[in-house]
Structures are given as structure tokens and as C-alpha cells.
Amino acid sequence: MNTAIDIRGLRKSFGSQTVLGGIDLSVAAGSIFALLGPNGAGKTTLINILATLSLPDAGTASVAGHDVVRDARGVRGAISLTGQYAAVDEVLTGEEVLRMMARLNGYTPVAGRTRSSELLARFELTDAARKLVKTYSGGMRRRLDLAISLLANPAVIFLDEPTTGLDTRSRQSLWEIINGLAAGGTTVFLTTQYLEEADVLADRIGVINEGVIVAEGTAAELKARIGGDVVELRDASDELVREIPTDGTVHGLRAAIDQLDALAVPGTHVSIRKPSLDDVFLALTAHDSQLESNLEGARS
Amino acid sequence: MTVTLAPKRPATVLTTNAVFVGRSIRHTLRNVDALIMAMVLPVMLMLLFVFVFGGAIEPGGDYVNYVVPGIILLCAGFGAASTAVDVAGDMTNGIIDRFRTMPIQGSAVLTGHVVASLLRNLLATGVVIVVALLVGFRPTANPLEWLAAIAMVALYILAITALYVAIGLAARSAEAANGFGFILLFLPYLSSAFVPTSTMPSWLQWISDNQPITPVIESIRSLLTGTEMGNSGILALGWCVLIIVIAAVWGTTLFRRKAARR
Numbered sequence: 372m373n374t375a376i377d378i379r380g381l382r383k384s385f386g387s388q389t390v391l392g393g394i395d396l397s398v399a400a401g402s403i404f405a406l407l408g409p410n411g412a413g414k415t416t417l418i419n420i421l422a423t424l425s426l427p428d429a430g431t432a433s434v435a436g437h438d439v440v441r442d443a444r445g446v447r448g449a450i451s452l453t454g455q456y457a458a459v460d461e462v463l464t465g466e467e468v469l470r471m472m473a474r475l476n477g478y479t480p481v482a483g484r485t486r487s488s489e490l491l492a493r494f495e496l497t498d499a500a501r502k503l504v505k506t507y508s509g510g511m512r513r514r515l516d517l518a519i520s521l522l523a524n525p526a527v528i529f530l531d532e533p534t535t536g537l538d539t540r541s542r543q544s545l546w547e548i549i550n551g552l553a554a555g556g557t558t559v560f561l562t563t564q565y566l567e568e569a570d571v572l573a574d575r576i577g578v579i580n581e582g583v584i585v586a587e588g589t590a591a592e593l594k595a596r597i598g599g600d601v602v603e604l605r606d607a608s609d610e611l612v613r614e615i616p617t618d619g620t621v622h623g624l625r626a627a628i629d630q631l632d633a634l635a636v637p638g639t640h641v642s643i644r645k646p647s648l649d650d651v652f653l654a655l656t657a658h659d660s661q662l663e664s665n666l667e668g669a670r671s
Numbered sequence: 672m673t674v675t676l677a678p679k680r681p682a683t684v685l686t687t688n689a690v691f692v693g694r695s696i697r698h699t700l701r702n703v704d705a706l707i708m709a710m711v712l713p714v715m716l717m718l719l720f721v722f723v724f725g726g727a728i729e730p731g732g733d734y735v736n737y738v739v740p741g742i743i744l745l746c747a748g749f750g751a752a753s754t755a756v757d758v759a760g761d762m763t764n765g766i767i768d769r770f771r772t773m774p775i776q777g778s779a780v781l782t783g784h785v786v787a788s789l790l791r792n793l794l795a796t797g798v799v800i801v802v803a804l805l806v807g808f809r810p811t812a813n814p815l816e817w818l819a820a821i822a823m824v825a826l827y828i829l830a831i832t833a834l835y836v837a838i839g840l841a842a843r844s845a846e847a848a849n850g851f852g853f854i855l856l857f858l859p860y861l862s863s864a865f866v867p868t869s870t871m872p873s874w875l876q877w878i879s880d881n882q883p884i885t886p887v888i889e890s891i892r893s894l895l896t897g898t899e900m901g902n903s904g905i906l907a908l909g910w911c912v913l914i915i916v917i918a919a920v921w922g923t924t925l926f927r928r929k930a931a932r933r
């Protein structure tokens with residue numbers, strides 16, 4: 372197995388605030404890795420270090436065999452970054468943006484035109500190619516941003532929350548594109564706040580919370596640790612009265628319902644839902660009672 | 672589907688700069704309102720001064736020959752001010768981060784803005800001169816003097832653009848850059864652009880005589896209309912070069928700091 376990204380003991384603080392508290396991760400070449408975590412967990416900070424935008428305080432990281440601190444130029448030649456906020460020239464057309472970026476990537480004008488047309492077609496932007504980017508929808512901008520990232524045929528591509536703020540349809544079309552990238556041999560390192568996104572896309576998932584990786588593994592491995600569905604009891608005004616996680620088995624479900632029954636709390640309807648990101652954190656950080664009560668507090 | 676493979680090498684420094692110049696020119700052309708404003712406003716001001724105030728300032732009616740050099744500089748100031756906003760925008764909205772993760776020379780973004788500003792303002796200057804000729808401007812310059820005057824204008828545009836680039840880099844947002852830049856636009860009014868400094872109260876006269884815009888205007892006026900040059904030419908050159916050097920050092924420091932990895 373070839374390692375595309377290797378991170379060891381990576382630390383980063385802003386002032387007195389520790390944002391990354393010693394990250395160790397390894398991502399196999401050609402795989403999709405999802406860094407899953409809530410707002411403020413340190414996802415963008417980690418991506419910025421890997422993409423040579425910022426420096427770590429301690430630890431090492433290499434991307435495509437290049438050290439991110441000592442060989443930034445080597446890293447830059449091997450990666451593309453699609454930032455959290457799509458950054459494309461608003462007053463240019465999609466086609467102009469791509470052709471310009473193609474030139475910067477070293478294409479001749481003719482090759483740049485060909486490659487731009489290919490990418491516009493591949494990302495379903497051919498019809499909008501001559502329209503100004505400022506008229507694009509959020510999903511179209513994201514696709515254009517991604518198309519720009521592909522111009523360099525990068526070995527490793529970083530996507531910071533690629534689908535945040537997109538509607539379901541745009542999200543799914545982006546998922547297909549990302550899957551296609553990995554199928555073509557590109558290593559994809561993405562961040563997300565959505566458990567479902569990590570579940571659908573990633574070969575391996577790292578869960579980050581307050582700058583620490585609290586779990587790492589395949590979706591199946593993580594789910595096994597999280598458990599199964601959650602049983603909820605709500606009152607007449609739809610306020611949550613109580614919720615009980617289950618292990619996903621019929622037996623576990625019955626036990627949860629029995630438990631609710633025994634509590635004899637006021638409530639009018641019971642429902643079963645998939646575990647949310649909160650539940651993942653709750654399960655993964657169960658030893659951390661402070662965090663747990665924070666999450667409880669945030670929910671009730 | 673055919674796939675064109677990515678080149679092995681990123682763009683050369685020359686290509687990078689050329690691409691960014693093209694980008695900034697496109698931005699200028701797309702921002703039609705600003706472009707028209709940059710030309711119409713100085714022309715309107717010129718017509719205002721020539722036809723409305725001109726009679727009162729110089730009843731003889733030769734005011735147009737006096738005021739045109741001042742209008743040209745005013746025009747350059749207007750046209751360059753948007754550079755600060757463009758630079759601040761690029762530095763704060765994430766665009767620069769993409770360029771920084773590419774193996775190219777990031778500062779070429781700034782070169783693009785400077786060259787675009789120079790071209791935009793020379794165009795606006797041309798428009799001002801054409802309109803001035805239509806309303807009675809009668810320069811006495813020979814071709815060599817014309818060339819020298821245009822070179823002086825270009826140098827002034829470069830100086831003020833460099834200053835605006837630095838202001839754009841110093842500002843935290845495009846809006847702030849716009850606000851700071853506004854201050855510079857007042858300098859031409861406190862110079863010999865519209866009235867000889869000898870007509871001003873002595874304290875104001877001191878400011879006007881010793882600020883950079885007056886010698887630039889006086890030297891252009893001398894080249895175009897044959898007024899006394901004195902030491903204006905050398906002062907103008909000195910001021911412009913000094914401003915460019917200061918702006919370049921300040922701007923480079925700011926760019927290094929902003930584009931540095933933290």
C-alpha cells in the first residue's frame with residue numbers, strides 16, 4: 372500500500388488556543404479519506420497545513436512524498452485545494468476562468484482550451500460556459516472550483532466541506548464526481564460535517580473533535596462502535612423527552628422501549644432515527660463526561 | 672472521452688505575469704460602470720471647471736489651457752483608486768489562497784493589477800485630452816514634448832497605483848480599502864491643479880507648493896503649454912520615484928506577511 376498522506380504528531384495553536392492537539396493519520400494513495408467533525412473542530416486548520424497555506428507548530432506531515440514544511444513547492448506541484456468557500460473570479464465566465472487557470476498550470480493556449488472544454492463537459496457546465504460565474508448557483512460554483520482543481524491532474528486533492536450549503540441533488544452529483552476521481556487514482560482528502568457524506572464516500576473516516584482524532588476506521592468499523600438506531604420519545608409539543616441509543620438489534624430496540632416504559636415519563640409519540648453526528652461524538656467520547664454533558668445540554 | 676494530460680511544468684514567471692495582466696484587464700472591462708465612471712467623471716469635472724468656474728477664475732477665457740493638466744492627474748487618481756479595492760478583494764476573499772497552493776509566483780496577481788491600472792488610466796487620459804481639444808485646449812507641445820508629457824503621466828499613474836496596491840494590501844477588506852483610498856483623491860484639489868498656489872492663504876500655499884502633485888502638474892503644464900518649467904521636472908521625477916520605492920517596499924512587506932504561512 373502506497374501512502375499519499377502521512378501525518379505525525381501534528382500540532383497547531385492560535386495564541387493560547389490549541390486547535391490541533393497532536394494529529395496522527397495515514398491515507399492510502401487512491402483512496403477517499405473523510406475528516407468528519409463539527410464546526411470549529413480544526414478541519415480547515417489541518418487542510419491548510421497539508422496544502423502549504425499554513426505552518427504546523429510541531430509534528431511532521433508529508434503529502435505525495437513531499438514534506439509540507441521543507442518542500443512546499445513539491446507539495447504544491449502534486450496537489451489541488453478546493454477551499455471551504457468557493458473562490459472563483461465572479462466577473463469572468465466559467466470558460467474564461469478555466470482557460471486562465473489552465474495557462475497558470477502550464478498548458479499552452481490550445482491545450483488549455485481543449486482541456487477546459489473537456490472539464491466543462493465532464494462537470495455539466497458546457498451550457499453555462501459563457502455565462503458569468505456570479506450568475507452560477509452554489510452547486511455550479513463548486514463544480515467549477517473542482518474542475519479548476521483537476522486541471523493540474525493532482526495526485527492528491529483536498530476538498531474542504533465540498534457540499535456544505537448545497538441542495539440534495541447538487542450534493543449527489545458532487546458525490547458522483549468525487550467517487551469518479553478516486554476511481555481514476557486520485558487520492559481525495561475531504562472534510563465534512565455530515566456523517567452520511569463520510570459514510571457514502573469515504574474508504575476511511577477520521578472523526579475529529581476539538582483538534583483531536585477521536586476515532587479512525589472504515590464506516591462499518593465506526594458504526595459498530597456507535598451502535599444502531601436511536602429511540603426517541605417526544606411530548607405533544609414535539610419536545611424531546613428522552614432518547615435511548617440501541618445496538619441496532621430487535622432485542623436492543625425492545626429493551627430501549629421497555630426502558631422508556633419503565634421510566635413512565637410523559638410523552639406522546641415514539642420514533643426511531645439513524646444516529647446523528649452528535650450521537651457519534653457521544654459514543655466516541657463517552658469517557659469524556661464533560662463533553663457528553665455539553666452535548667446533552669446542547670440538545671435539550 | 673479524451674483526456675488532455677496536464678503539463679509536467681507549471682507556467683513560467685513570464686506566462687504567469689501575462690495571465691494575471693489579462694485577468695485584471697478582463698476585470699476592468701467587465702466592470703463597465705467603473706470604467707465609464709473613471710472617464711466620465713474627469714470629463715464632467717473638466718467641463719464644470721472650464722465653463723462654470725472658468726469665467727470667474729480667469730475671465731480672459733484661457734482657463735482650459737491651465738486646467739487640463741490638473742484634470743489629467745485627477746483622472747489618474749480616480750482610475751487608480753479601484754486598484755486598492757481589487758487588491759484587497761483578492762487578498763481577503765480566498766482567491767489568493769488558491770494561487771498560493773499552486774507552484775507559481777503569487778505576487779504576479781499584483782503585477783496584473785498594476786499593468787491594468789496603467790492601461791486603463793492612459794486610456795482615460797486620452798479621452799480627457801480629446802474632449803479638452805474639442806472644448807478649446809490648445810497645447811503648444813512638439814511631438815517630443817508630447818512624449819515627455821505622456822511619460823510623466825504614466826510615471827505618475829504608476830506611482831499612485833503602487834500606493835493604492837499597498838493600501839489595498841494594508842486594508843482588512845475591500846470596503847476599508849475604498850475608504851482609505853478616498854483620502855488620496857483630495858490631494859489634487861490642494862495643488863496647483865485648478866488655481867495657482869499664489870492665490871491661496873499662505874499656510875495652504877506651503878502645503879500645495881510642497882506636495883508631490885504640484886510639481887507633476889507644473890511639469891506637464893510646461894511640456895504641453897509652454898509655461899515656466901523651473902525645477903518642477905526634476906521634483907516631479909524625484910517625487911514619483913520616491914513614492915514608487917516607498918510603496919514597493921511597504922507593499923512587498925505587506926504581501927510577504929499576508930501571503931506567508933502562519
Ligand SMILES: Nc1ncnc2c1ncn2[C@@H]1O[C@H](COP(=O)(O)OP(=O)(O)O)[C@@H](O)[C@H]1O
Nearest residue numbers: 385386390408409410411412413414415416417
Ligand atoms: N487564523 C486563526 N486565528 C485564530 N484562531 C483561528 C484561526 N483559524 C482558526 N482558528 C480557530 O481554530 C478553531 C478551528 O477552526 P477550523 O480549523 O476553521 O475548524 P473547522 O474547519 O473544523 O470548522 C476555531 O476555534 C477557530 O476559531
Ligand SMILES: [Mg+2]
Nearest residue numbers: 414415416455
Ligand atoms: Mg472549516
